[in-house]
Amino acid sequence: MARKLPRFEAVGIREGRTFWRKYRGNADVERMLLEIAQAREVMQQIGDYFDCLHKVWVEENLGQLVALEKIRLLLNEQALRQRVLAGLKPPPRKGEPDDRNGPDEPETEVIG
Template identity: 65%
Template structure:
């Protein structure tokens, strides 16, 4: 199943979400939408923690690099950086141990 691509948009920042919460307090639909946004962000963080655990074990077992795991890592990293920017936090320091590139396949 292919997901429909969303149009580009300015994301709702943490401070903006708080303003909307106060401004529309009592509007059940807006409150529910803002809670859904907060819950989705918490879920992404939790998935990221589970992913880190799986990745550590995968690397300890020296099982190489899965394309799907790498794509998930990149998606989670993008969401983490986006959230930090929305929260007004400084970006994390560069990774001291960048991932090794996958070896070229030999035919």
């Protein structure tokens, strides 16, 4: 089993963009930043596939599969982490009003 990573402060969207401008031309830094962006896109795709799989699983009344539940929890954790890194408020809980957008702010799309 792989060793756990030490705790660290994740690179946010703005910070990544700042690094991109600051270290433009440094192939190693550019490659690392692209790797982070690509990994985040893959996590989003995995989340989308999971949603499809979970929907069918529930519709077929196949019970609760522990592996699916663990994947769901990991994906939720990553989605929340992405929202925090992007500076977005978390989505409202069921039954709560959606006040993420102020009266003068445009609608934001929440994925996940």
